[in-house]
Each structure stands twice: as structure tokens, then as C-alpha cells.
Amino acid sequence: MSNSKNGPASLGALGTRRSSSSVRVDKYNEHDVPNSGRRQRDERYGAPSNRGDSRRPKDPYHERREYQERDRERERQRDRERYDREREGRYEGRSSRNLRRSASPRSRSSRPRSSSAGSRSPKPEKAKPNFSQSGLLAAETNTVKGADGTTTVLKYNEPPEARKPTLSWRLYVFKGKLLHIQRQSAYLIGRDHLVSDIAVDHPSCSKQHAAIQYRYIQEKGESKGVVKPFIIDLESTNGTLVNDEKIPAARFFELRTGDVLKFGLSNREYVLLNEEAAS
Numbered sequence: 001m002s003n004s005k006n007g008p009a010s011l012g013a014l015g016t017r018r019s020s021s022s023v024r025v026d027k028y029n030e031h032d033v034p035n036s037g038r039r040q041r042d043e044r045y046g047a048p049s050n051r052g053d054s055r056r057p058k059d060p061y062h063e064r065r066e067y068q069e070r071d072r073e074r075e076r077q078r079d080r081e082r083y084d085r086e087r088e089g090r091y092e093g094r095s096s097r098n099l100r101r102s103a104s105p106r107s108r109s110s111r112p113r114s115s116s117a118g119s120r121s122p123k124p125e126k127a128k129p130n131f132s133q134s135g136l137l138a139a140e141t142n143t144v145k146g147a148d149g150t151t152t153v154l155k156y157n158e159p160p161e162a163r164k165p166t167l168s169w170r171l172y173v174f175k176g177k178l179l180h181i182q183r184q185s186a187y188l189i190g191r192d193h194l195v196s197d198i199a200v201d202h203p204s205c206s207k208q209h210a211a212i213q214y215r216y217i218q219e220k221g222e223s224k225g226v227v228k229p230f231i232i233d234l235e236s237t238n239g240t241l242v243n244d245e246k247i248p249a250a251r252f253f254e255l256r257t258g259d260v261l262k263f264g265l266s267n268r269e270y271v272l273l274n275e276e277a278a279s
Helices: 002-032 036-045 060-097 136-141
Strands: 143-145 151-153 169-173 178-180 186-190 210-217 226-233 240-242 252-254 260-263 270-274
Touching: 226 240
Parallel strands: none
Antiparallel strands: 143 151, 169 178, 169 270, 186 210, 210 226, 226 252, 240 260, 260 270
16 A cells, blocks of 8 residues: 555656756756757757758858959950951941051062152252342341431442542433532432432432442453443432433443433433544
């Protein structure tokens, strides 16, 4: 009887002891097995276990890095495509400029180029410097200023062989007066009273019509020279006549005693005489 009463109780106590002992054994096994607790913590918080869990959450750093690499690769691809388009455009531009060239150009040493090409126009020659006299200095020194402020530039300049005459030369003017022309080496004839030494008022005469010039001339075979009178037409409009013959313009024409001068279309005559002829 005692055994039957105490049997169930003893069985329950025994089962309790067995369960407690099994718990201790399990705890011992957990502590005894390496990394078992860490594996449970990893499984609890989602970390991968040794068995290989594919449900691992992705790291945002790795995601950002992969996104940046994809962007860089995409930008590189766009740069390569843009470079290829630009290179094709440059090649097309060069090909359009070289349409007139041959597809297989000749070597420079194969055939010399002809210098006289009909299609090419000759290059204009470079202007060379001109060191000749411009006449500006002479115009400045030959400028005559009048009382009213007007200025006149002389058209005639005396040559280096200009001399004063040794004889007394005169001009006899028909229907006029006697003119002595031995006091200076040159006499200017024209309508401009400001610069003319012998004024002529006929409208057909120019303002600076002609000039009588005394020049020192040395003849061949003679040791001494002689001062002789000459006349020069200053490119007048109607010219100068000597003995009813028109003389060339801008050239010295030698005068002799008894020559008759006319200026323009005027009928007034000027007879050239000297003291020897007058006597």
C-alpha cells in the first residue's frame, strides 16, 4: 500500500528531476557547442547563419556605391557616343572641303607643278617705296601770300644755271610801253597780278602763262659761257607764240634779238631787243 501511494508521487518527482536534468544538459550543450548562442542571436536579429541565409538585408552603402558605378558607366557611354559623333562630323567637313582633290593624291616628287596655271591669277606686286621728290617742300617755299589773305603757289622754279643777264634786254610792246627785263634772272608772265612780273590782261591768257629765263650756256669748244634768254610755256591753255609759231609746252625755247612774242589769243606783240640792237 505504501508503495502504491508513494508510486505516483515518486514518478512525478522523478519526471521533474528528469526534465530539470535535461534542461541542464541542454544548457550544457549550448555552452559546450561553440558559436551556438551567437548563431541564435544572429537568427533572431536577421543576421546570416552558418547554414547560409539568403534573406540578408542589403546595406545602403553598398546600394549607393553600386548606383554611383552605374551612373559613371552611363556617363562614360554618353561621352563615347558624343566623341564619335563629333569625330564623324569633322571627317565629313574635311571630306566636303577636299571634294576637288583626287582620291589618291600624287606625291610631290612625282610631277612638278606648272608655274603658269591658267586658273590662278598672278599675285599683285608689292608696292615699292618711292624716294623721289614730292614737291611739297618746293610748294611751301614757292607760296606767295597776298594782302587779302589768299595764297598762290608758283608753278615755275628757276633752274640751277639761272643767271642775271650781262646785256640790257628790253621788250617793246606795240600799243603799250617799254619794259626793261635785265634786272633779274627770270620774269613771270600771266594774268595773276600777285605773282606776275609782266601782267597780261587778256582773258585767253592763263594766270601763270609763261616765263622768260636767262640761263648760263657754255658752247662746245669755248672756254667761257654766255648768258642767253629763253622762254618756257607753263602748260597754258592757249599756248605761247614766237614769230607766229607755237612753241612746245614745258620746254625752254631760245630767244634771239628781234623775236616777236604773243601770249594766248591776244594780238598784242612783244618785241625782244637788247642794247646792242637798239644802238
